[in-house]
Every structure is written in structure tokens, then in C-alpha cells.
Amino acid sequence: MDPRHLDDHMSEGGKFPQWSIQETRDLVMIRADFDSAFFETKRNKFLWEVISTKMKERGHNRGVEQCKTKWKNLVSRYKGMEQEGTGQYFPFYNELQEIFTNRMQRLLSMEPRREFSFDDHEDDNDNAEKASGSKKKRNSGESSYKLRETLEKFMKQQMQTETELMKLYEAREEERRMKEMEWRKRMEELEKERLRLDEQWREREDQRRAREEARAEKRDTLIATLLNKLRS
Structure with missing residues (x-):
């Protein structure tokens, strides 16, 4: 069986839980947040340490x-x-596709001649560090x-984005509250109008019943009078 078709929660070679x-x-979500940072620096170890820390903050000891x-x-x-064109068998296909699509757009806008790759160049970076160890020691302070x-x-960009999203959310929430208040006011006006019309209808109905009772009383009186005359 093709291992790519196994459930995504299977362990990696049985080494880890x-x-x-x-x-x-x-x-995937945390790694997506740092994808641009991976292409802005050649030292990825610190980034993976940050990712591991964020995983632990979410309760995952990785x-x-x-x-x-x-x-x-x-x-x-x-x-x-x-x-293979069989992305439906991979539960995180859409998430990774979004990451690599954004990466390709970022590379095309920033470095048009750079060749797009799915890889993070992590292995290349590790080999480069081994081959030029002495040089990196001299430049470690600058690289850090x-x-x-x-x-x-x-992080500043993230905070700025979150601030803008919060402002947008608050503006939309205020707009929603205003519309809701306007709707409630309109409903109250309609309810008052309904009560007024209902009261008018009740008044007219009472007047109609009073007139009918008066006519019935007159009719009964007239009939009684005629009967008395006939008897006499």
C-alpha cells in the first residue's frame, strides 16, 4: 500500500509518538505563519525552535x-x-497548496528570476553550514x-495585520449594532402601529355592537307594542 494514502496521524518511521x-x-498553521521568514534567512534552526515552542504552547510536546x-x-x-493529481486523499492538501501558492506569488513579486521550489532548502542550508563552518563562526553574531x-x-507585520483586522472587525461590529438598533427601532414603531390599528378596530367593533344592540332593542320594543295593540 502506498504510504501516502495512510492516515496523516501515523508516526514517522515509528521513531516518535x-x-x-x-x-x-x-x-501546518504555525509553519505557514513563518514561511516567509524561512526564505529571508539561511539559518532555519532558530525558526524551528520557535515553531516547536509554539506547538508546546498549544499543548503538543513536539x-x-x-x-x-x-x-x-x-x-x-x-x-x-x-x-498524481490525487489531492483528495491528503487531508492537508488545501492548506499546503495555499502555502506554496503564496510562496510562489511572493517569490515572483520579490525575486522574478528565482526558481520556485516546494523544498525549504533546509538540507542545503545544513550542508552549507558544515562546508563553511569557520566562516559562519566569524559571522555568527551578524547572522544572529x-x-x-x-x-x-x-512579528511587527503580524501585529500590524492583527490590529488592522481588529479595527475592521470592530467597525463591522459597530455597523452591525447600528443596523440592529435601527431594526429594533423599526420593529418597535411597527408594533406601536399595530397596537394603534388594533385599538381602532376594537373601538369600531364596540361601536358596531352597540348600534346593533340599540337597533335590536328598538325592534323588540316595537314588536312588543304591536302585540299589545293587537291583544287589546
Whole structure:
């Protein structure tokens, strides 16, 4: 059986505890938030540490290597589904497709000549670090500063986006409240109008009954008078 068709919560080679659907979904969501940061820096270890920390904040005890391995397997499955055209068998196909679509658009807008790839270049980065270890030691301080600067920029963008979304939500909520108040006011006016018309109808109905009773009383009086005359 093709391993890509197995449930997504199966463990990776039996080394780690099985991944639940919710764990995998949270990993994909967190990794998507940092996708742009992975392409703005060549040192991804710190990013995976942040992702592992965020997973733990959500109650998932997953280390750096577990998260990294799981992500690579998800990417491999997605690539296989893309080639076979069977994305319906992969429960996270749409999420990964959105990530890679956004990545391609970002690369086309920022670096038109850069070739798009599904891979995160994590293995290439690891090999490059081994081949140029001494050089990276000399530049470790500068790279760390750039990485933190990139993350700070990313977090600021996230906070700005959240602020804008909150303002938009509050504006829409205020608009909804105003419409609801206007609707309630209109309903109250309609209810008052209904009560007024109902009261008018009751008054007319009472007047009609009073007239009918008066006519009936006159008729009865007339009939009684005629009967008395006939008897006499």
C-alpha cells in the first residue's frame, strides 16, 4: 500500500509518538505563519525552535526534529499528490497548496528570476553550514542579529495585520449594532402601529355592537307594542 494514502496521524518511521490530526493541523498553521521568514534567512534552526515552542504552547510536546521531520513528510506527500493529481486523499492538501501558492506569488513579486521550489532548502542550508563552518563562526553574531531583525519585522507585520483586522472587525461590529438598533427601532414603531390599528378596530367593533344592540332593542320594543295593540 502506498504510504501516502495512510492516515496523516501515523508516526514517522515509528521513531516518535503518532501525530494526531489536530497536531498536524496546528503544525501546518504555525509553519505557514513563518514561511516567509524561512526564505529571508539561511539559518532555519532558530525558526524551528520557535515553531516547536509554539506547538508546546498549544499543548503538543513536539521537539525541533519532530516538527521538521513531520513537515518534510507532509511536503513529500503533497508533491506526490500534485504529480498524481490525487489531492483528495491528503487531508492537508488545501492548506499546503495555499502555502506554496503564496510562496510562489511572493517569490515572483520579490525575486522574478528565482526558481520556485516546494523544498525549504533546509538540507542545503545544513550542508552549507558544515562546508563553511569557520566562516559562519566569524559571522555568527551578524547572522544572529539579522535573524532576530527579520523575526522582529515579521512579528511587527503580524501585529500590524492583527490590529488592522481588529479595527475592521470592530467597525463591522459597530455597523452591525447600528443596523440592529435601527431594526429594533423599526420593529418597535411597527408594533406601536399595530397596537394603534388594533385599538381602532376594537373601538369600531364596540361601536358596531352597540348600534346593533340599540337597533335590536328598538325592534323588540316595537314588536312588543304591536302585540299589545293587537291583544287589546
